[in-house]
Amino acid sequence: MMPLTKRFSDLPLSSSLIQNLGSLGYHEMTDIQAASIPVMLEQKDLIAQAKTGSGKTAAFGIGILSKLNPSYFATQALIICPTRELADQVSNELRRLARATPNIKILTLCGGTAMRPQIASLEHGAHILVGTPGRLLDHIGRKSVNLSTVQTLVLDEADRMVDMGFYEDIVGIVAACSPRRQTLLFSATYPSDMRMATASFLRDPIEIRVESQH
Ligand code: ADP
Ligand code: MG
Numbered sequence: 001m002m003p004l005t006k007r008f009s010d011l012p013l014s015s016s017l018i019q020n021l022g023s024l025g026y027h028e029m030t031d032i033q034a035a036s037i038p039v040m041l042e043q044k045d046l047i048a049q050a051k052t053g054s055g056k057t058a059a060f061g062i063g064i065l066s067k068l069n070p071s072y073f074a075t076q077a078l079i080i081c082p083t084r085e086l087a088d089q090v091s092n093e094l095r096r097l098a099r100a101t102p103n104i105k106i107l108t109l110c111g112g113t114a115m116r117p118q119i120a121s122l123e124h125g126a127h128i129l130v131g132t133p134g135r136l137l138d139h140i141g142r143k144s145v146n147l148s149t150v151q152t153l154v155l156d157e158a159d160r161m162v163d164m165g166f167y168e169d170i171v172g173i174v175a176a177c178s179p180r181r182q183t184l185l186f187s188a189t190y191p192s193d194m195r196m197a198t199a200s201f202l203r204d205p206i207e208i209r210v211e212s213q214h
Pocket of ligand 2: 056057156157
């Protein structure tokens with residue numbers, strides 16, 4: 001077997017992205033990054049299972065940024081998170097990762113924030129949306145988001161979202177996304193009932209499971 005690529009600089013990523021990763025202190029990939037990023041770069045669907053703190057955000061963040069077109073001003077990626085806190089964390093990490101790519105707009109759509117300013121921000125458009133299920137579904141219902149241009153859909157902390165009862169909301173959000181998208185499911189666990197529940201979201205997914213913390 002070929003050894004796994006371990007350094008970001010060994011990946012076919014833009015030099016500006018690799019340089020920015022270096023400026024964040026990211027040189028070596030974590031195990032889940034080394035296993036999942038090459039799969040994402042091949043545009044395959046993915047089920048990635050790894051513990052909390054193993055660097056899953058940067059894994060899918062790099063997957064998204066590697067194919068994002070900044071001059072195409074439409075929503076190209078959507079990340080669904082279980083809570084507002086997690087959505088804010090993901091947005092912050094994506095902004096750090098995107099620093100080297102000018103003019104990438106990332107919007108966070110969560111409950112607990114007034115609807116009207118969110119709709120106003122959406123009218124200006126965004127390349128990447130990060131949100132919680134209820135609020136995303138609310139925007140879909142009001143037609144204040146257009147997800148038909150989404151090329152990468154991420155279900156982050158999918159096990160928690162199912163535990164929190166968001167499954168039906170997620171079904172509604174997935175249905176609003178382009179059927180030609182790449183779908184990435186990141187989770188700390190992947191029990192068999194979740195396997196059944198999420199099968200229709202993914203197309204021939206590659207499954208990766210990493211036990212280690214780093
Ligand atoms: P997870 O989503 O798996 O719980 P996070 O994406 O929140 O993990 O990452 C955990 C921490 O690891 C963050 O502080 C992040 O900045 C850091 N991190 C991620 N990837 C790397 C890397 N390749 N090198 C160094 N630190 C990293
Ligand atoms: Mg995470």
